[in-house]
Amino acid sequence: MDWSTSRAAWADAPVVTGTDRPIAKLPTMPTASTTPTDAHSMRAAILTGYGDADKLQMRTVPRPTPAAGQVLVRVRAAGVNDWDWGLVTGMPRISRLFQGLSRPRRTILGLDVAGEVTDVAPGVTRFRRGDRVLGDLSSHGFGGFAEFVATDDRAFTRMPDTMSFTDAAALPHAANLALQALTLADLKPHDRLLINGAGGGVGSLAVQIATHRGVTDIVGVDHASKLDFLRELGFARALDYTATDFTRLPEKFDVVIDAKSTRSPSSYARVLAPGGRYVTVGGNAGSLLGLAVWGRLVGRRTGTRLSLVMLKANAEMDAVVELYNSAVLRPRIDSVRPLAQIADAVARFGRGEHRGKVVVEID
Numbered sequence: 001m002d003w004s005t006s007r008a009a010w011a012d013a014p015v016v017t018g019t020d021r022p023i024a025k026l027p028t029m030p031t032a033s034t035t036p037t038d039a040h041s042m043r044a045a046i047l048t049g050y051g052d053a054d055k056l057q058m059r060t061v062p063r064p065t066p067a068a069g070q071v072l073v074r075v076r077a078a079g080v081n082d083w084d085w086g087l088v089t090g091m092p093r094i095s096r097l098f099q100g101l102s103r104p105r106r107t108i109l110g111l112d113v114a115g116e117v118t119d120v121a122p123g124v125t126r127f128r129r130g131d132r133v134l135g136d137l138s139s140h141g142f143g144g145f146a147e148f149v150a151t152d153d154r155a156f157t158r159m160p161d162t163m164s165f166t167d168a169a170a171l172p173h174a175a176n177l178a179l180q181a182l183t184l185a186d187l188k189p190h191d192r193l194l195i196n197g198a199g200g201g202v203g204s205l206a207v208q209i210a211t212h213r214g215v216t217d218i219v220g221v222d223h224a225s226k227l228d229f230l231r232e233l234g235f236a237r238a239l240d241y242t243a244t245d246f247t248r249l250p251e252k253f254d255v256v257i258d259a260k261s262t263r264s265p266s267s268y269a270r271v272l273a274p275g276g277r278y279v280t281v282g283g284n285a286g287s288l289l290g291l292a293v294w295g296r297l298v299g300r301r302t303g304t305r306l307s308l309v310m311l312k313a314n315a316e317m318d319a320v321v322e323l324y325n326s327a328v329l330r331p332r333i334d335s336v337r338p339l340a341q342i343a344d345a346v347a348r349f350g351r352g353e354h355r356g357k358v359v360v361e362i363d
């Protein structure tokens with residue numbers, strides 16, 4: 001192990017915080033490499049700097065101890081998300097103002113987590129040792145790309161017995177975004193719906209929920225290489241964004257859900273029917289800024305509504321579990337790799353090759 005690198009990484013190790021609960025204390029630094037792991041250590045993928053996925057390197061590091069109100073979870077699977085990729089690249093550059101100017105402050109990424117509770121600190125009443133849980137830790141310090149994570153018990157929900165760890169790790173972030181976007185869009189059964197960025201985590205779940213709500217003939221837009229996948233997912237029509245600008249289609253839509261906004265508010269208003277709703281969950285900074293500043297005004301002028309989802313992590317988790325239990329919702333798993341191959345998993349996501357969710361598993 002490159003000790004100097006690892007030591008520097010630990011100086012920046014993530015402070016595992018709850019929203020208003022005490023901070024979990026990380027054990028003191030070991031004085032030498034601790035491989036293989038013992039009861040006080042764990043394997044983790046440490047982000048050693050900004051750049052590409054190869055900046056994620058496996059290390060043996062101290063195991064966190066849960067503070068009051070926290071649980072220690074043995075991570076069995078973790079999903080890869082756009083926010084992980086953004087933290088690896090440190091892009092857009094302005095985000096480094098918050099993430100660390102020269103090197104990332106947060107070194108253990110991974111926000112979608114599924115695992116087993118192995119320790120419960122005082123103040124936790126919802127879980128016991130052995131409970132299988134899933135959760136989105138994006139508001140709770142991340143930390144899923146490791147054997148253990150200690151965080152606020154409110155980040156977690158109990159997994160149904162029939163749910164695999166892989167499915168559980170693929171759901172929290174994307175399914176909450178999908179549900180919150182469809183709610184904001186006030187989707188109705190007879191709406192004409194288009195989903196942009198349709199083959200990723202959010203799109204592949206949103207189409208299932210919309211179909212369950214009675215929407216038919218849903219149009220999906222993504223890269224040419226994913227069009228067969230979109231048809232498999234149940235999209236009636238699949239369009240290649242490199243060949244077709246959906247905002248210039250002659251037809252109009254009642255609802256557009258967008259995972260990758262790249263255009264101006266007036267472009268989006270153009271493709272909406274009167275009273276139509278455009279809801280974005282993400283996209284490039286310029287487009288999102290344009291929507292935040294001008295969206296309301298453009299909507300008022302055109303008789304449409306343009307809005308951005310502000311994720312409330314885990315807020316819809318009971319509904320997600322219910323939809324899973326009733327077999328309405330099934331995450332589409334692109335690939336599963338062991339944690340030791342985290343760099344490959346994140347690189348695949350970064351290259352945009354994934355169809356559905358990329359997951360890492362931890363034995």
Ligand SMILES: NC(=O)c1ccc[n+]([C@@H]2O[C@H](COP(=O)([O-])OP(=O)(O)OC[C@H]3O[C@@H](n4cnc5c(N)ncnc54)[C@H](OP(=O)(O)O)[C@@H]3O)[C@@H](O)[C@H]2O)c1
Nearest residue numbers: 082197199200201202223241259260281282309310311352
């Ligand atoms: N609003 C919030 O509070 C919040 C919170 C968390 C995350 N987010 C954002 O929500 C989004 C999550 O989406 P996700 O999990 O579904 O992401 P994802 O899995 O990366 O899927 C995005 C899909 O869009 C495709 N795509 C890329 N550029 C496109 C373009 N210009 N037009 C159409 N499709 C394009 C990608 O394919 P290719 O790359 O192959 O082209 C990919 O298939 C991200 O943008 C994330 O940053 C928002």
